[in-house]
Every structure is written in C-alpha cells, then in structure tokens.
Amino acid sequence: MWRGNAFPAVFLIAGMVLYGLFVSVSMTTIADYQSLLTDSVLIESLTLSLYVASSSTLLSLGIAFGLAQFFTQRTGLAEQVLALPLFIPHLGAAYLAILYLSNIPVIGPHETSHLSLILTYIYKETPFIFFYLLPVFRRLDHRYEELGQLLGLSKIRRFWHGKGIFLLFPALEASFIVFAFVLFAYEVPALLGVTYPKMIGVYVFDLYTQGDLSQQPTAFAISVVLTVCLLLILAGFTWWIRPITERLSKGRIE
Amino acid sequence: MLKKMIGVAATGMLLAGCGATSDMPEKKNVLGSSYKMIEQEAQKTTVRMYMWGGDDGINAYIDEYVAPKLKKEHQITLKRVPIETADIIQKLRAEKTAGKDTGVIDVVWINGDNFRNAKKDGLLYGDIARVLPNIKQVDAAAQASDSGTKTEGLEAAWGKVQFAFHYDQASVAKPPMDLNELKDWVKANPGKFTYPEVTDFTGNAFVRHVMYGVESNETLKNPKSDFKKTWAYLNDLKPYLWKEGKTYPKTLAQLDQLYAKGDVAFTMGFNERRAEQEVASGTFPKETRPLILEEGSIASTHFLSVPFNAPNPKGALVAINELLSADAQLKKYDATYWGDGTSLDLTKLTVAQQQAFTDVPAAKSTPTPDAFEGKVRPELDPAFFEVIRKDWPERVAR
Numbered sequence: 001m002w003r004g005n006a007f008p009a010v011f012l013i014a015g016m017v018l019y020g021l022f023v024s025v026s027m028t029t030i031a032d033y034q035s036l037l038t039d040s041v042l043i044e045s046l047t048l049s050l051y052v053a054s055s056s057t058l059l060s061l062g063i064a065f066g067l068a069q070f071f072t073q074r075t076g077l078a079e080q081v082l083a084l085p086l087f088i089p090h091l092g093a094a095y096l097a098i099l100y101l102s103n104i105p106v107i108g109p110h111e112t113s114h115l116s117l118i119l120t121y122i123y124k125e126t127p128f129i130f131f132y133l134l135p136v137f138r139r140l141d142h143r144y145e146e147l148g149q150l151l152g153l154s155k156i157r158r159f160w161h162g163k164g165i166f167l168l169f170p171a172l173e174a175s176f177i178v179f180a181f182v183l184f185a186y187e188v189p190a191l192l193g194v195t196y197p198k199m200i201g202v203y204v205f206d207l208y209t210q211g212d213l214s215q216q217p218t219a220f221a222i223s224v225v226l227t228v229c230l231l232l233i234l235a236g237f238t239w240w241i242r243p244i245t246e247r248l249s250k251g252r253i254e
Numbered sequence: 255m256l257k258k259m260i261g262v263a264a265t266g267m268l269l270a271g272c273g274a275t276s277d278m279p280e281k282k283n284v285l286g287s288s289y290k291m292i293e294q295e296a297q298k299t300t301v302r303m304y305m306w307g308g309d310d311g312i313n314a315y316i317d318e319y320v321a322p323k324l325k326k327e328h329q330i331t332l333k334r335v336p337i338e339t340a341d342i343i344q345k346l347r348a349e350k351t352a353g354k355d356t357g358v359i360d361v362v363w364i365n366g367d368n369f370r371n372a373k374k375d376g377l378l379y380g381d382i383a384r385v386l387p388n389i390k391q392v393d394a395a396a397q398a399s400d401s402g403t404k405t406e407g408l409e410a411a412w413g414k415v416q417f418a419f420h421y422d423q424a425s426v427a428k429p430p431m432d433l434n435e436l437k438d439w440v441k442a443n444p445g446k447f448t449y450p451e452v453t454d455f456t457g458n459a460f461v462r463h464v465m466y467g468v469e470s471n472e473t474l475k476n477p478k479s480d481f482k483k484t485w486a487y488l489n490d491l492k493p494y495l496w497k498e499g500k501t502y503p504k505t506l507a508q509l510d511q512l513y514a515k516g517d518v519a520f521t522m523g524f525n526e527r528r529a530e531q532e533v534a535s536g537t538f539p540k541e542t543r544p545l546i547l548e549e550g551s552i553a554s555t556h557f558l559s560v561p562f563n564a565p566n567p568k569g570a571l572v573a574i575n576e577l578l579s580a581d582a583q584l585k586k587y588d589a590t591y592w593g594d595g596t597s598l599d600l601t602k603l604t605v606a607q608q609q610a611f612t613d614v615p616a617a618k619s620t621p622t623p624d625a626f627e628g629k630v631r632p633e634l635d636p637a638f639f640e641v642i643r644k645d646w647p648e649r650v651a652r
Binding site: 041111194210211214 | 374
C-alpha cells in the first residue's frame with residue numbers, strides 16, 4: 001500500500017470544494033435562500049432526486065452485497081466481467097438505456113416511473129460497491145462465525161457478529177459516495193429524465209445557464225445548501241458513525 | 255521538493271495575474287483603421303472560429319468551402335472549434351473576470367439570449383459592423399436587432415431564417431392550416447405530435463407562435479400579462495402529445511430523431527430549408543413537406559461577432575467580411591451544405607448575383623416564397639422567452 005504523504009492531494013481536493021463553496025456563497029444573498037423554501041418546483045425536483053438516489057443506492061448495495069458474498073471464496077472470469085460497466089462512462093450507460101429500453105413501456109427512458117434512471121445507476125454503481133466491499137469480505141475471519149456457532153448464537157446474530165460489524169462502515173462509505181453522486185448527477189437524468197419534474201442536477205444546470213442568467217443566484221443557493229448537507233453527513237460519518245463502528249468491530253460495545 | 259513546486263506554481267499564478275492587467279490600446283486602432291489595412295495585416299494569420307458544431311452540413315460548409323476560400327484569397331488559416339454557444343459566453347465571462355486580455359476565440363456565431371448576455375457583460379469587441387465593407391449589402395432590418403436586442407454593430411447578420419413546420423405527407427394527408435386545425439389533428443392522431451421543451455430554442459419558439467395565434471395584440475405588448483390562453487391551448491394538446499405529454503423532447507435534435515423514425519409526424523424549426531439536406535441524406539421521410547400556419551412564422555437572424563479579447567481581431571474581421579460576401583452567402587443558401595437563408599438584401603446585389611440566388615433549386619420540403627406572404631412576424635421581446643421558461647414548467651409540463 002502507498003504510504004506517501006497524502007497532504008497535497010487532500011489540500012487540492014478540499015481546497016477546490018471549499019473555494020467553490022466560498023465563491024458560490026459570495027454569489028448569493030439571504031433572500032435567495034429564503035426563496036428556496038417556497039419554490040414548489042424545487043421541492044418536487046428534490047423529492048424526485050432523493051427517491052432516485054436512495055433507491056439506486058439501496059438496490060445497488062443489496063445486489064453488490066450478494067455478489068461480494070458469492071465471490072468471496074471464488075475468483076475467475078465472472079468476477080472480471082463485473083468490472084466491465086466500470087469502464088463505460090455514465091453517458092455511455094445512458095445511451096445504452098436509450099438503445100435497449102426505449103420501447104419498453106413504464107421502464108423505458110422519459111417515463112414517469114423513472115425506472116430507466118434507476119436501472120442505469122444500478123448497472124453503473126453495483127460493480128463499484130462490489131469491488132469496494134469484495135476485499136473486506138475476503139479479509140473477514142470466518143472463525144468468528146464458527147465461534148458464534150460454537151456458542152449457539154442464532155443465524156442472524158452469528159452473521160452480525162461475524163461479518164456485519166466489519167462490513168457496516170465500508171458499506172455505509174460506499175453507499176454515501178454513490179448517493180451523493182447520483183443525487184446531484186447531470187448526464188444520466190438529462191438524457192433519460194422526464195421534462196417535469198427534473199432531477200436537481202438538471203434543474204440547477206438549467207437555472208445556471210438559461211436566458212438572461214438572472215436565475216444564477218438561485219442555482220448557487222441550491223448548490224450551497226446541497227453541498228453543506230452532504231458535508232454535514234460526511235462530518236457525521238467521521239465523528240459519530242466511524243467511532244461507533246470501530247468500537248463495534250473491536251468488541252467494545254454490543 | 256513539493257514545497258518548492260507549490261511555490262513556483264503560486265509565483266506563476268501571481269505573475270499571470272499581474273501581466274493580465276496591462277492595457278490594450280490596439281483595440282481602437284483596429285476598429286479605427288481602414289479595411290484595406292486590416293486586410294493586409296491579417297494575411298498569413300490564423301483565425302479561430304468557435305461555433306455550435308451539431309450539424310454536419312454546417313461544419314462541412316466551413317471546412318470544405320469557407321476555409322479553403324480564406325486560405326486562397328487571404329492566406330488566412332481558419333480553424334473551426336465546435337462548442338455550445340452558451341459555453342463560449344461562460345468562458346468569455348470567466349476570462350473577463352480574470353482580466354485575461356488575450357483569449358483564444360476570434361470569431362463567434364451568436365444570437366438571441368447569448369448575444370444579449372454578451373452585450374450586457376461587455377464581452378464583445380466593439381462596433382465591428384462599420385468596418386466591414388460587405389455590411390452595406392446586408393439587410394438593414396435584420397442587422398439592426400437581434401431577437402429584440404439592438405445590435406449596435408457589435409455583431410454582423412450572417413443568416414436570416416423563418417420558422418417552419420415539416421410534416422410527413424405519407425401520414426398527414428390533409429395538413430392543418432392554422433392552430434385550431436392543428437389542435438384537431440393532434441386530438442385525432444394521439445401520440446403523433448410534440449414539441450421540444452421550452453429550455454430548447456425551438457421549443458420556446460413554438461410557444462411564442464402559439465402566443466401569436468391565441469393572445470390579443472394588447473396582451474402581446476406586455477410580457478408581464480397572464481398568458482392564460484396560451485397555457486390553455488397547450489394544456490388542451492397535452493394529453494394527445496407523444497408519450498401523452500408526460501415528457502417532451504429535450505432538444506430539437508431529439509424531436510428530429512422522433513420524426514426521422516416516424517414516431518411523430520411533424521417536426522419544426524428555424525430555417526425553412528433545413529429539411530432539404532435531411533431528406534436528401536435519407537434521414538427524414540422522402541415525402542417531407544413544409545407547413546406555414548396562418549398565424550404566421552417568426553423571422554430569426556443569426557450573427558457573427560468578435561470577442562473582447564480576440565487574439566486576432568483583424569483576421570476575424572476579414573473572415574466575417576468574407577462570410578458576408580455574395581459568393582459565400584450563395585453557397586450557404588444552396589442546400590449542398592447548409593441551405594441557410596441569406597442575410598443579404600438581394601436588391602443591393604448585381605442583377606447576375608440576384609439571378610444566382612433565384613436559380614438555387616428548392617426541394618419539395620422548402621416552402622415557396624409566397625407561402626410567407628403576409629405571415630412574417632417579428633421576434634417578440636426577450637422578456638417573453640424568460641416568461642415562457644418560467645411559467646411553462648409550472649403551468650403546462652407539471
């Protein structure tokens with residue numbers, strides 16, 4: 001594993017985010033944030049985005065979890081095939097959806113069920129979570145579960161103590177990355193989404209680029225609010241959930 | 255080592271920042287000097303033209319006709335860079351904020367909202383029109399205003415087109431002649447008609463045509479009016495549109511694809527000749543025919559301009575002047591490459607040149623000039639574009 005100094009990379013990445021946030025905030029006034037509260041178009045857009053992001057994340061996580069479990073003891077071509085979608089850009093995946101799902105009612109692109117959006121994300125994100133979790137699965141010590149069996153624990157408790165506590169944090173981490181990405185994505189919903197309501201990324205981009213640009217402060221305000229929310233979740237991860245999962249996996253708490 | 259590198263980079267940035275504040279006295283000189291001088295000094299330079307690149311015919315016109323012509327007549331190398339116009343404006347705005355006095359763009363293809371934004375933010379070079387000899391033969395009305403914004407010479411009219419519908423005669427036996435008949439047709443043929451959403455240039459124009467048709471003259475004077483009748487008309491159509499109006503094509507390109515596949519029977523757009531090439535290449539149905547509704551057709555002009563920080567303004571001016579020449583305009587009008595309406599006032603050309611324009615053959619998909627008789631409508635104020643963008647999602651699409 002690389003043990004170099006990570007500081008420059010951290011500095012660059014964090015600096016870009018914080019500078020972007022600073023610029024965005026400086027483009028807005030309090031009134032811009034107040035107007036967001038009464039913007040019903042925004043609220044519908046946000047509801048849709050949360051729905052698509054959370055269902056894509058949960059389903060991808062579930063499938064990836066099953067696959068990782070399956071491939072823990074096996075290696076081979078099938079595992080490598082799963083890497084294929086990682087090499088297809090999101091835009092490409094969206095075009096594949098247009099190509100293959102177009103004429104299927106309810107599922108196809110531009111349907112109010114938004115299934116083509118979710119399917120595209122499952123296709124793209126499942127391998128990501130799979131390869132994120134696979135090493136963790138492979139490092140799991142199966143003797144914990146054997147011990148559980150020896151102690152006569154129920155199946156669920158055996159799983160939880162033998163595997164669950166070690167997998168909890170990586171699974172949450174991967175889910176957070178996918179969730180944050182899908183929530184604010186542009187390309188896939190721009191191609192597959194319906195005219196109304198739009199996913200938040202598309203809505204904000206339209207506000208930012210359109211017409212006399214008078215809506216730009218609103219676009220900045222939405223981005224600021226969303227970014228701050230995601231940063232708060234991240235902070236919660238680092239200072240609240242991570243310590244808990246660490247203590248869990250070291251057996252300090254139940 | 256790393257600290258050193260960061261230091262070097264930081265110093266570089268500082269220096270770049272300082273260097274950019276220098277004044278540019280050259281600008282006045284260029285617009286103040288005679289075209290002969292400009293032409294001479296522009297020789298053997300490179301001109302970078304940034305323009306929307308989504309149409310093969312248009313690209314071929316620039317690459318295969320204009321670039322060789324400029325090379326031959328002025329030893330100018332023309333480089334076409336395909337990019338969305340809105341992105342050009344964003345780029346120029348960023349360069350303006352950063353004080354970057356020498357950019358990379360020499361010529362931009364621009365109109366409408368993008369021009370209005372560029373003008374408002376001072377992103378254009380100046381009154382270039384008065385320097386160009388060929389501006390004399392350009393249609394004065396087209397040159398004066400861009401979608402309701404005065405051009406003030408900041409850009410030169412490159413082409414002038416009309417809004418037209420195109421339909422497939424094989425599936426539309428008796429085309430509707432006005433908006434009411436269109437509504438009846440849509441109701442009788444569910445799923446076979448739609449229009450791009452209003453964030454798209456063409457979709458927005460479709461709604462403005464509906465406004466021209468159903469709103470009173472009084473209402474049309476004030477962008478702040480409540481356009482009830484327009485929204486009512488569009489809501490009447492909605493359940494009978496493609497996908498039951500639950501979604502709309504995001505762009506004109508998507509509507510064209512639907513039309514090409516036969517999913518819908520109509521497409522629409524600025525440039526009454528635009529279907530010729532598509533039919534010839536087999537993309538559009540063979541029996542594509544034009545349709546101008548009774549309520550009229552909005553005329554739209556598109557322009558060429560030079561950014562405030564063009565690295566080669568002289569070359570840019572020569573290129574633009576050439577693009578406004580009768581030869582170049584004729585080649586552009588011809589459907590071989592593009593089939594774009596000319597911005598020239600034909601009465602100001604020689605008899606032979608006029609004849610050449612009249613002689614350009616028109617395909618069956620192109621309306622005859624008399625189809626527009628009494629139907630040409632001026633563009634509405636830009637404020638209407640904005641109202642449509644704001645209200646349509648809530649009052650129609652929702």
